[in-house]
Amino acid sequence: MKLDPRCALLLLLSYLIALASIQPGANRLLLTLCALPVVLLFLSPVPRAELLAQAAYVLPFSFAIAAVALLRGNTAQAVFFLLRSYISILAVLITTKLATTLELLRAMERLGAPRFLIVVCEFVIRYIEVLRKEADSMRLAALCRGAAQSKLIAASSLGMLFVRSLERSTGIHNAMLARGFNGSLPRAYPMQWRLADTVALAIGIAGIATLRWAA
Amino acid sequence: MIRVRDLRYRYADSGPVLNGIDFDLKAGESTALLGSNGSGKTTFALHLNGILQGEGEVEVATIRVTTATLEEVRRKVGFVFQSSENQLFLPTVLEDVMFGLLNQGVPAEQARSRAMEMLERLHLASYANRNPFHLSAGEKRRAAIAGVLVMSPEVLILDEPTTFLDPPGIRELAAMLNQLPMAKLIITHDSRFAIDTTTRASFFDKGRILADGPTRDIIQRFDWF
Numbered sequence: 001m002k003l004d005p006r007c008a009l010l011l012l013l014s015y016l017i018a019l020a021s022i023q024p025g026a027n028r029l030l031l032t033l034c035a036l037p038v039v040l041l042f043l044s045p046v047p048r049a050e051l052l053a054q055a056a057y058v059l060p061f062s063f064a065i066a067a068v069a070l071l072r073g074n075t076a077q078a079v080f081f082l083l084r085s086y087i088s089i090l091a092v093l094i095t096t097k098l099a100t101t102l103e104l105l106r107a108m109e110r111l112g113a114p115r116f117l118i119v120v121c122e123f124v125i126r127y128i129e130v131l132r133k134e135a136d137s138m139r140l141a142a143l144c145r146g147a148a149q150s151k152l153i154a155a156s157s158l159g160m161l162f163v164r165s166l167e168r169s170t171g172i173h174n175a176m177l178a179r180g181f182n183g184s185l186p187r188a189y190p191m192q193w194r195l196a197d198t199v200a201l202a203i204g205i206a207g208i209a210t211l212r213w214a215a
Numbered sequence: 216m217i218r219v220r221d222l223r224y225r226y227a228d229s230g231p232v233l234n235g236i237d238f239d240l241k242a243g244e245s246t247a248l249l250g251s252n253g254s255g256k257t258t259f260a261l262h263l264n265g266i267l268q269g270e271g272e273v274e275v276a277t278i279r280v281t282t283a284t285l286e287e288v289r290r291k292v293g294f295v296f297q298s299s300e301n302q303l304f305l306p307t308v309l310e311d312v313m314f315g316l317l318n319q320g321v322p323a324e325q326a327r328s329r330a331m332e333m334l335e336r337l338h339l340a341s342y343a344n345r346n347p348f349h350l351s352a353g354e355k356r357r358a359a360i361a362g363v364l365v366m367s368p369e370v371l372i373l374d375e376p377t378t379f380l381d382p383p384g385i386r387e388l389a390a391m392l393n394q395l396p397m398a399k400l401i402i403t404h405d406s407r408f409a410i411d412t413t414t415r416a417s418f419f420d421k422g423r424i425l426a427d428g429p430t431r432d433i434i435q436r437f438d439w440f
Contacts, residue, residue: 102306126304129348171301174266178294179315179362180286186317188310188327 224269250419
């Protein structure tokens with residue numbers, strides 16, 4: 001049974017808070033909390049290797065903080081920072097695979113995130129593919145006229161891509177107005193919080209709190 | 216159904232685009248707007264549901280189009296834009312077709328059932344949960360039309376509806392439009408399509424209507440084949 005995305009987000013938030021509150025040096029506690037997303041990773045129908053690899057993208061950024069600890073000669077603390085950031089990102093990635101991006105955005109909205117911000121994010125996600133097609137067609141048109149350096153084409157086309165994006169956004173806005181758009185996107189599928197979500201949230205938060213504070 | 220008097224409009228970055236348009240459309244009538252690119256056809260049509268508001272009078276079903284009446288006017292005038300990709304912006308075809316109904320305050324369950332009925336009518340029911348971007352050009356066009364028809368407009372405006380359609384797709388669209396009872400305003404460069412779907416035509420040139428009459432006569436008069 002699939003959890004309401006709001007429940008998944010609240011559990012994720014609780015977990016991240018618990019993880020962030022661990023003091024450097026509490027390695028046993030860190031390892032205990034790290035076990036949660038790892039277990040979830042192996043129990044959930046998600047692409048494990050892909051997520052493990054994607055989570056590693058954070059390492060160059062967290063290495064900047066870990067480097068300070070390394071310079072002070074504190075290798076254990078450096079490893080602590082790296083592991084904590086890696087596991088945090090892994091938990092976020094698992095959540096994004098268990099619900100669609102749009103479901104998560106709507107859950108954020110229902111949890112109080114500014115609606116305007118959510119609507120902008122939704123449109124960006126929906127139209128990235130359209131913009132990619134626009135960029136591809138411009139690149140193809142340039143190549144057909146003898147351009148050879150695709151990177152140079154991409155750079156010089158950027159301004160035109162913005163102009164096209166603006167035209168497209170005006171067209172989309174007009175089409176929305178014509179169908180009665182009044183500034184907020186109506187929701188075709190209202191979210192339904194069930195008893196199972198309440199139970200899962202209670203058990204999840206209690207479990208995380210126990211691991212973090214009672215251990 | 217539509218009454219326009221002395222409509223004038225200019226974009227901020229250009230000269231006048233509409234130079235005093237007088238136009239009438241009766242209930243149930245189908246009219247083609249013909250004329251070269253940049254002659255003002257689309258700009259004119261955008262005034263009919265208040266997306267643009269110029270000088271002069273525009274009335275839809277005796278309601279004067281003003282900022283205060285936009286909501287009511289947009290319930291009566293459905294607009295199918297030239298680019299279906301601009302019109303289809305929600306994650307699934309079904310959600311997109313429901314969009315206008317939800318904006319009108321129709322409850323989600325009722326909106327879903329009306330949207331499904333419309334998709335079935337336009338042979339798109341099997342695409343209800345597909346992403347609109349992954350449809351063919353003809354299917355996108357039908358989905359865009361479904362999103363407007365489901366709102367039961369009294370006037371249907373179609374801007375270049377045959378763009379990107381192959382000949383069978385154009386024939387299918389013409390047959391579908393001919394079955395619809397509401398008044399239709401069709402902006403097109405396709406004279407064959409105009410003859411097949413409309414009884415009357417207005418010929419635009421430099422922001423004016425040069426002539427108005429039976430579609431076939433107008434096409435012949437301006438050699439618009």
